[in-house]
Amino acid sequence: MRAVVVSPVFVGRQEELVSLAAEVTRAEKGLSGFVLVGGEAGVGKSRLIQEAARVAEAAGVRVLTGRCVELGPEGLPLAPLAEALRALTRSASPGQLDAWLGPARGPLSHLLPSLEPLAEPSGEGFQAAQLPELVLGMIERLSGDRPLMLILEDLHWADQSTLGLLSYLVRTLRDAPVLLVGTYRSDEIHRRHALRPLLGGWERMREVRRLELSRFExxxxxxxxxxxxxxxxxxxxxxxxxxxxxxxxxxxxxxxxxxxxxxxxxxSPTLRDLLLVRVEARSAQAQRLLRAASVAGRQVPERLLAAVADLEPAALFEALRELVENHLLLVDEGGQGYAFRHALARDAVYHDMLPGERAQWHVAYARALSAGPELTDSSSVSAQLAHHWLAALDLPAALPALLAAARASSAYAPAEESQHLERALEIWPRVPDAAVLTGTDLVEVLATAGEAAWRTGSVERSRALFELALAELGESGPAARRALLMERLATTLVDLGRWEESMEALRSALDLLPPEPLEYAHAVLLTSLSRNQLRGGWIENVQATAERAVSVAAAVRAHAEHADALVTLGSLRASVGDAEAGMRTLSEGLALAERIGAVETMMRARNNSSDLLAMLGRHQEAIDTATVGLELARRTGASRTYGAYLAGNIHESMVRLGRWREAEQAAEQALRGEPEGAFAATLLDQLALIAVLTGRHEEAARLAEHAKRLMIDSSDPQFLQPLAFSLAEARRLVGDLDGAIAIIEDALTHDSTLWLARCSWPLVWLGTRIAADRTLLARDRRVADRSPEVVASLARIAGALPTLTPASTGYALTTAAERTRLDGATREWSDAVAAWRVAGEPYPLAYCLFRVAEDRCAASDRRAATEAAAEAAELAAGLGADPLAKEIDALARRARLVLTRTVPAEPPVPAHDPLGQFGLTEREREVLALLAAGRSNSQIATALFISPKTASVHVSNILAKLA
Structure with a gap:
């Protein structure tokens, strides 16, 4: 017997080891990183990682390792996370474990029941989609006292949930001392492999390093x-x-x-023969045991192997000793089972068996696990049973196992739940008496599959499954059951942007239900309908719907729906002008949600409350309320969903208060988690607004267009109108006034309640401002223009918008003052300034002060003009509002105002400037620009706040100098 089969000397790979050591050093300095190690099977990836782990541990870095497990077409759900957690529980004290796991303990107990040994795995308000954020929080706490190296091996076998978790961690780990290391077989990443697109994306990330190992020379x-x-x-x-x-x-x-x-x-030179030659040299008993072990995968618990092998203890351990001493099996790290030294060896043994022999071993495993689920980690028993029965081609046994595996996976791995259910649907028609065998029917399986698909983000597939469930149920099916399926279908339609179809589905579902007796389905449908009506701005019947939802939910004791309906009703009351009553109702809904632990409704209530407070101009209260909600979202793993909305509300109030830099940092931080769809659009919209107000018009347009693509099927004005503002302002900044007006007119096609007026008012003002600019320009050029029609149309919209909040009053007065620019009448800018002082919003205040200064210049009141311009300039500079600051500076130069703030000097005349030879003064250049634009002497005088006679003198001097 040979004493060693693995080289005790680490051969080659010095350059790769140095690279990994450098990444360890970066982690020690507090920087995160991700290293991908690829190569063919057996090339030495694991050995390299083991050497790097030794380097890391010697440097005081905490090292955790998890391996993906091949289990049929998909891997075992989150197997590497479970293995890493298992190692952590063995090495940590109870106090340490509590501190590290934090709010993730309950949800992670679904994955590793030993985390909650005395209770059922739980996680109040937990949804599987929140798991990545909870794991992120755990990793950040783990790395709080010393750096962490987390190794995930065999990613080519990773399940969708593991890949999703890893992708999330790679994107979001930025400022934590964490080194992620992943290994994969590059020769197994075929064109349609789930890992392939991720590898392509990671290659473009600066934080990711990729090492490809070649064969030895x-x-x-x-x-x-x-x-x-x-x-x-x-x-x-x-x-x-x-x-x-x-x-x-x-x-x-x-x-x-x-x-x-x-x-x-x-x-024989074949790989299979090379791997099997040492197996064939072992005793018959050892070979049989090795074949049994190969059916379990690369690793097998000792107790499970003993149950399957059905050997006397003495014979079992004699065979195991022979396999271990000859390095065909290794004792696993936990000392509870055995593993093949390499997956290639396991594959060779497994595929060397005859099909019938393999099937018999799969049946043996399935029976052993059915009789003794404690023989393996209970979190994966159902998935293993489904795998073994399917591999044995026993479909009647496989079907209930697949459904059980789906139920188990739903707690933490929705992608795998969806796959189990899809496979169950595939074999359902081939299983006699499937409904009797499983205790359910095809409608329920289709509906559950629809829910699972929706949770994984496959909304279109979810819609199709719900439609199949409705078709299978038939129109003669129970009305309540059909109605609830239609409600779920309506939810998917909303997510696909098909609002009208969603509303029609909900109304049709309600029509199916008899008025009496009231039941749970009534509460669900009315709550969903009222929520959709509010979200879409359809307020014609929403109050009656919301009030009915509240009363019905209370009557049937549907507490979650009751709380949700109260939040909708409170939000609605605020949107039609009764803000204080709305706040009280909203608070009532929040209190009920907190009592029953309805986390999603709690976050929705905080979101809507902060929105309402912002609408009322109580921006700091709005920030405080949204911050509480955001903390709840982070604690429950919902920062990419409701957390993104709450972060957007915080950002909006910060912008209104003039805290632009702080707001931009908050939005960028929230986007690190890469929220999707409407959640990402909320933050991109806010970043686009800051970009355009600070003069970065190209960036603003890019951000707004990105957000618009995410909401391409949506008609929600809460998203589309703010985006339209940023896009229109970006067009205005580059001189495309026609394009800007077109964007605004297209966006202002929705009736606005008080709730939505806050989105419409800025557009009405901007549109009126641009139309006034365009009208004055057309007059100067003596050309026809339809801008007066636009102004009149916007005035009609303004007349229909409510003005019950400080901001709406400010916009109404500002818009009215813009219209006075067209008739030369006495301006109304001072009233607008007063309104914006009350509202406490520095940007529109600075703009209105700029217009006051312009008016005072025209009236030759230089003192008042200087005071207004100086205050406007100071506000604009503090905000970083460069376009507005430039307009104020230009006014100051034209009117020769001396501001307390230094006005930037005109840029020097370029050496190649053809006008440089004519000796024009700065003022003469300003006059020449207006002259070239077609302005008359009197129009030049008005623009530069000088007399027509002075303008005439300047023109004469220019003509003389130009000869």
């Missing part, structure tokens, strides 16, 4: 052989090993074993 093979044999090999042996292994590190080890045990010159 001859000198490296020689060193490896010498280390294994403990002596220098002759050249013939090295050549033989190199020839058969082709430099693959694992195959070198196997080949050395064959050489050391006998003459290998006549060995």
């Amino acid at each position: 001859r000198d490296e093979v020689a060193i490896q052989v010498a280390a294994i044999l403990g002596r220098a090999p002759d050249a013939e042996t090295v050549d033989l090993v190199l020839d058969r292994s082709e430099g693959n590190a694992f195959l070198v080890e196997e080949m050395v074993g064959v050489v050391d045990e006998g003459d290998a010159a006549g060995l």
Whole structure:
């Protein structure tokens, strides 16, 4: 018996090891990183990672390792996370574990029940989609006292939930001392492999390093052989090993074993034969046990293997000892089971069996697990049962196992739940008496699959499954059941932007239900309908619907729906002008949601409350309320969904208060979690607004267009109108006034309640401002223009908008003042300034002060003009509102106002400027620009706040200088 089969010397890979060591050093400095190690099976990826882990541990870094497990077409759900957690629980004290796990303990107990040994796995308000955020929080706490190296091996076998978790961590881990390391077989990543698109995306990320391991050269093979044999090999042996292994590190080890045990010159060069030759040298009992172990996968618990093998303890341990001593099996790290030294060896043994033999072993595993689920980790029993029954082609046994696996996966792995259900649907028609066998019917399985698809983000597939469920149920099915299915279908339609269809589905579902007796389905449908009506701004019947939802939910004791309906009703009352009553009703809904632990409704209530407070101009209260909600979202793993909305509300109030830099940082931080759809659009919209107000019009347009693409099927004015503002202002900044007006007119096609007026008012003002600018420009050029029609149309819209909040009053007065620019009448800017002082919003205040200064210049009141312009300039500079600051500076130069703030000097005349030779003064250049634009002497005088006679003198001087 040979004492060693693995080289005790680490051969080659020095450059790669140095790279990994450098990443460890970065983690020690508080920087996160991600290293991908690829290469063919057996090339030495795991050995390299083990050496790097030793370097990390020597440096005081905490190292956790988890491996993906191959289990049929998909991997075992979140297997590497479970393995890493298991190692953590073994090494940590109860106090440490509590501190590290925090709010993730309950949800993670679904994955590793030993985290909650005395209770059922739970997680109040937990949804599987929140798991990545909870894991992120746990990792950040783990790395709080010392850096963390988290290794995820065999990503080519990773399930969708593991890949989703890893992708999320790669995107969001930025400022934590965490090094992620992943390994994968590059030769198994085919064109449609789930890992392939992720690899492409990660390659473009600056924080990601990718190492590709190649096979050993001859000198490296020689060193490896010498280390294994403990002596220098002759050249013939090295050549033989190199020839058969082709430099693959694992195959070198196997080949050395064959050489050391006998003459290998006549060995078949096939990989399978090379891997099996040492197996065939073992006793019949050991070979049988090895075949049994291979059916379990790369690892198998000792108790499970014993139950399946059905051997006397003495015979079992004798065979196990033979396999371990000959390095065919290894004792796993936990000391509770055995693992193949390499997955390639397991594959060779497994595929060497006859089909019938394999099937019998799968049946043996399935029966053993059914009789004793404690023989393995209980979190994966159902998935293992489904795998073994399917592999044994026992469909009647596989179907209930698949449904059980789906139920187990729903707690933490929705992608795997969806896959189990889809496979159950595939075999359902081939299983006699499937409904009797499973205790459910096809409608329920379709509906559950629809829910699972929706949770994974496959909304279109979810819609199709709900439609199939409705078709299977038929129109003669129970009315309540059909109505509830239609409500779920309506939810998917909303997510797809098909609002009208969603509303029609809900109304049709309600029509199915008899008026009496009231039941749970009434509460669900009325709550959903009122919520949709409010979200879409359809207020014609929403109050009656919401009030009915509240009373029905209370009557049937549907507490979650009752709380949700109260939130809708409160939001509605505020949107039609009764803000204080709305706040009280909203608070009532929040209190009920807190009592029953309805986390989603709690976050929705905080979101709507902060929205309402912002609408009322109580921006700091809005920030405080949204911050409480955001903390709840982070604690429950919902920062990418409701958390994004709450972050958007915080951002909006910060913008209104003039805290632009702080707001921009908050939005960028929220986007690090890469929220999707409307959740991302909320934050992109806010960033676009800051970008355009600070003069970054190209960036603003890019951000707004990105947000618009995310909401391409939506007609929700709460999203579309703010986006339209940013896009229109970006067009205005580049001089495309027609394009800006078109964007605004297209966006203002929705009736606005008080709730939505806050989105409409800024557009009405901006549209009126641009139309006034365009009218004045057309007058100067003496050309026809339809801007007066636009102004009149916007005035009609303004007349229909409510003005019950400080901001809406400010916008109404500002818009009215814009219209006075067209008739030359006495301006109304001072009233607008007063309104914005009350509202406490510095940006519109600065703009209105700028217009006051312009008016006072025209009236030759230089003192008042200077005071207004100076205050406007100071506000604009503090905000970073460069476009507005430039307009104020231009006014100051034209009117020769001396502001307390230094006005930037005109840029020097370029050396190549053709006008430089004519000796024009700065004022003469300003006059020449207006003259070239077609302005008359009187129009030039008005623009520059000088007399027509002075303008005439300037024109004469210019003509003389230009000859």
